[in-house]
Amino acid sequence: MKKVRLNVFSLLEKVRSRKPVIHHLTNWVTIYDCANVVKVFGASPVMAHAPEEAAQMSAISSALVLNIGTLTKDLVTAMMIAAKSANQKGIPVILDACGAGATALRTDSCLDLINNRRIDIIKGNASEIACLAGEKVMTKGVDSSEVGSDLKKIASKLALKRKCTVVITGKEDIVNNGHKSYIIRNGHPMMDKIVGTGCMAASVIGTFAAVEKDLSFAAASGLVCFEIAAELAVKKALGPGTFKEKIYDCIYNLDEKTLNGMQKVYQ
Amino acid sequence: MKKVRLNVFSLLEKVRSRKPVIHHLTNWVTIYDCANVVKVFGASPVMAHAPEEAAQMSAISSALVLNIGTLTKDLVTAMMIAAKSANQKGIPVILDACGAGATALRTDSCLDLINNRRIDIIKGNASEIACLAGEKVMTKGVDSSEVGSDLKKIASKLALKRKCTVVITGKEDIVNNGHKSYIIRNGHPMMDKIVGTGCMAASVIGTFAAVEKDLSFAAASGLVCFEIAAELAVKKALGPGTFKEKIYDCIYNLDEKTLNGMQKVYQ
Amino acid sequence: MKKVRLNVFSLLEKVRSRKPVIHHLTNWVTIYDCANVVKVFGASPVMAHAPEEAAQMSAISSALVLNIGTLTKDLVTAMMIAAKSANQKGIPVILDACGAGATALRTDSCLDLINNRRIDIIKGNASEIACLAGEKVMTKGVDSSEVGSDLKKIASKLALKRKCTVVITGKEDIVNNGHKSYIIRNGHPMMDKIVGTGCMAASVIGTFAAVEKDLSFAAASGLVCFEIAAELAVKKALGPGTFKEKIYDCIYNLDEKTLNGMQKVYQ
Numbered sequence: 103m104k105k106v107r108l109n110v111f112s113l114l115e116k117v118r119s120r121k122p123v124i125h126h127l128t129n130w131v132t133i134y135d136c137a138n139v140v141k142v143f144g145a146s147p148v149m150a151h152a153p154e155e156a157a158q159m160s161a162i163s164s165a166l167v168l169n170i171g172t173l174t175k176d177l178v179t180a181m182m183i184a185a186k187s188a189n190q191k192g193i194p195v196i197l198d199a200c201g202a203g204a205t206a207l208r209t210d211s212c213l214d215l216i217n218n219r220r221i222d223i224i225k226g227n228a229s230e231i232a233c234l235a236g237e238k239v240m241t242k243g244v245d246s247s248e249v250g251s252d253l254k255k256i257a258s259k260l261a262l263k264r265k266c267t268v269v270i271t272g273k274e275d276i277v278n279n280g281h282k283s284y285i286i287r288n289g290h291p292m293m294d295k296i297v298g299t300g301c302m303a304a305s306v307i308g309t310f311a312a313v314e315k316d317l318s319f320a321a322a323s324g325l326v327c328f329e330i331a332a333e334l335a336v337k338k339a340l341g342p343g344t345f346k347e348k349i350y351d352c353i354y355n356l357d358e359k360t361l362n363g364m365q366k367v368y369q
Numbered sequence: 370m371k372k373v374r375l376n377v378f379s380l381l382e383k384v385r386s387r388k389p390v391i392h393h394l395t396n397w398v399t400i401y402d403c404a405n406v407v408k409v410f411g412a413s414p415v416m417a418h419a420p421e422e423a424a425q426m427s428a429i430s431s432a433l434v435l436n437i438g439t440l441t442k443d444l445v446t447a448m449m450i451a452a453k454s455a456n457q458k459g460i461p462v463i464l465d466a467c468g469a470g471a472t473a474l475r476t477d478s479c480l481d482l483i484n485n486r487r488i489d490i491i492k493g494n495a496s497e498i499a500c501l502a503g504e505k506v507m508t509k510g511v512d513s514s515e516v517g518s519d520l521k522k523i524a525s526k527l528a529l530k531r532k533c534t535v536v537i538t539g540k541e542d543i544v545n546n547g548h549k550s551y552i553i554r555n556g557h558p559m560m561d562k563i564v565g566t567g568c569m570a571a572s573v574i575g576t577f578a579a580v581e582k583d584l585s586f587a588a589a590s591g592l593v594c595f596e597i598a599a600e601l602a603v604k605k606a607l608g609p610g611t612f613k614e615k616i617y618d619c620i621y622n623l624d625e626k627t628l629n630g631m632q633k634v635y636q
Numbered sequence: 637m638k639k640v641r642l643n644v645f646s647l648l649e650k651v652r653s654r655k656p657v658i659h660h661l662t663n664w665v666t667i668y669d670c671a672n673v674v675k676v677f678g679a680s681p682v683m684a685h686a687p688e689e690a691a692q693m694s695a696i697s698s699a700l701v702l703n704i705g706t707l708t709k710d711l712v713t714a715m716m717i718a719a720k721s722a723n724q725k726g727i728p729v730i731l732d733a734c735g736a737g738a739t740a741l742r743t744d745s746c747l748d749l750i751n752n753r754r755i756d757i758i759k760g761n762a763s764e765i766a767c768l769a770g771e772k773v774m775t776k777g778v779d780s781s782e783v784g785s786d787l788k789k790i791a792s793k794l795a796l797k798r799k800c801t802v803v804i805t806g807k808e809d810i811v812n813n814g815h816k817s818y819i820i821r822n823g824h825p826m827m828d829k830i831v832g833t834g835c836m837a838a839s840v841i842g843t844f845a846a847v848e849k850d851l852s853f854a855a856a857s858g859l860v861c862f863e864i865a866a867e868l869a870v871k872k873a874l875g876p877g878t879f880k881e882k883i884y885d886c887i888y889n890l891d892e893k894t895l896n897g898m899q900k901v902y903q
Binding site: 621 | 739876880
């Protein structure tokens with residue numbers, strides 16, 4: 103692997119100037135944080151889960167983020183409607199496979215979405231992605247488990263099979279579209295000490311995917327920005343509570359020099 | 370227009386001493402912030418959206434706030450029930466027309482509520498209010514768009530037609546009941562950098578409407594308090610994350626001198 | 637009453653090392669805070685309210701927390717399913733009777749749960765517990781009312797009748813299993829100035845109940861930790877907004893010396 107330099111600031115500037123609308127059907131735990139992280143990056147979040155309006159909202163959006171964190175059958179139905187509309191319009195669809203593998207409903211709902219709609223980016227932690235790739239894992243609630251197999255290979259295989267970009271978040275993040283791969287070594291263990299950073303990462307990826315057709319580059323850039331902000335926030339925090347608030351400050355104040363100097367991306 | 374001095378502290382004191390119960394049927398994105406802003410102002414928020422209890426909760430409340438930010442058909446049905454009970458009791462009903470104009474479901478649900486229940490205060494940004502007033506606008510998700518027409522006239526026309534108070538939030542806020550009008554020039558652009566300030570404003574208006582029969586005065590006073598707190602919070606913040614937390618501190622610590630000295634209300 | 641010293645740190649260490657999964661079916665207002673407080677204590681929150689997965693999620697959890705703060709009939713059905721699974725597995729079930737007495741739906745749903753499932757810990761404020769114990773009270777929304785009767789007797793009577801542990805939160809917290817009783821005098825009035833501390837307390841109790849079979853000891857220890865953190869947070873806060881964030885920092889940084897030195901537990 104060699105270190106590469108991504109021009110992530112160019113994408114951040116596009117987000118800030120175009121202010122794309124990012125539609126979400128997401129969970130009730132972190133819905134505020136998903137909306138707020140999109141807003142603080144400079145884009146415009148919208149959350150509309152009624153089946154009667156999900157398609158119309160997708161049609162005025164630039165990306166669609168689906169997160170199954172507190173799914174119900176009705177919500178999955180609305181996700182299907184929203185994703186169909188997104189597919190017709192040609193905007194990227196991001197699936198956060200939150201808790202896949204923990205229950206049959208979660209695994210089956212993810213597979214239904216992947217099998218019946220075009221999902222452009224599948225994002226999860228190691229155990230969630232391994233589950234969707236058909237690898238055997240033990241999942242403990244919505245938190246990640248160790249996965250024995252080679253994560254990069256799992257990501258690549260799933261990406262090729264589903265013709266999509268796969269993102270595995272963890273100590274190292276893997277972004278893989280089957281043909282090229284980024285490894286991101288930014289971020290901080292404090293991100294695992296609070297609820298919501300995983301969901302927020304998916305919303306950030308959606309935000310960057312709204313302004314860049316190369317979805318691997320978009321996903322990697324979004325993660326780099328988010329995780330550098332987290333590194334900066336930790337330095338100003340006394341614990342997970344202040345960390346949570348400082349991360350928004352740090353995202354808002356991200357600049358080119360910081361992003362170029364702090365990024366740790368490998369290929 | 371001439372500058373006027375509102376005795377907003379007299380209403381704030383009533384809120385703090387009477388601790389009115391403010392019932393909400395609201396969205397899942399900002400539901401915590403709506404509840405918390407009411408609480409920090411000294412009142413008592415309650416959120417009950419089950420059709421089986423919505424009427425009973427309205428009947429023990431002093432104001433009802435309806436917000437369609439993540440509406441479903443079922444939620445609108447519950448809003449109808451809650452509003453009917455509120456109308457029977459004679460407590461003020463505030464409608465935050467969050468995203469009206471963005472989808473048919475949002476626009477139609479607002480109109481259903483306005484046509485079939487007594488809505489005492491209709492609140493929205495320029496594009497939302499213009500939509501409900503029958504003016505042509507382009508809405509971009511739930512964030513405001515520019516409206517070509519004269520906003521004050523739109524507010525006045527809608528207020529007269531619906532026999533209610535209309536609040537248009539923006540750089541300048543307009544409060545108009547068809548007969549008198551307040552313009553509020555408090556607040557700070559940072560309020561638009563985070564999710565939730567619009568919804569919180571509606572909850573604050575509801576809180577003040579619970580203690581004052583002159584609903585224009587109540588709405589203007591609530592906005593003045595909230596936006597002065599925001600101005601104070603910006604000074605203590607390093608970005609949108611710390612701003613969000615400081616705004617609660619500043620609301621909690623509002624005093625008469627500050628409210629008299631900083632208010633910018635015109636008539 | 638005499639002051640006693642609980643080894644609460646031993647339980648905190650178990651939470652941190654075992655990282656138990658705490659399943660919630662809770663309300664949409666404070667769902668984030670319930671999840672985050674569990675996480676910051678070192679455990680692993682999960683929220684799954686779909687009837688199709690509620691049982692399966694209980695089966696991989698170490699405690700189940702039910703909170704009726706924004707209940708619907710469907711949610712209560714899912715609670716019944718989740719609690720049945722929890723009962724079969726033998727993990728503790730905690731019921732936060734949020735707003736019991738305010739509406740018939742809330743009171744009846746609590747009683748349905750208590751009558752038909754094994755509820756190990758019933759938690760509420762004075763008016764909520766009095767309502768479930770069959771005492772006459774006036775409830776003002778979800779906030780507590782004064783209760784004329786002797787609270788300790790009510791707690792004991794309800795605990796004996798329902799063969800469970802009863803927790804009444806307030807200026808003094810009462811933990812009573814019918815045979816032994818703890819009074820906790822930690823905490824700070826600032827906890828009542830924000831939304832969510834009551835719900836978070838129930839989640840904390842669930843977290844400690846997941847690692848300790850003596851549920852009164854577990855509940856008392858959880859409250860002591862949470863409330864000492866609140867006392868520490870107040871000292872670092874300028875108001876309810878910063879208090880809210882600092883409480884997470886203070887929970888995360890709790891150590892043995894602090895817990896031993898600051899606890900105020902009586903028997």
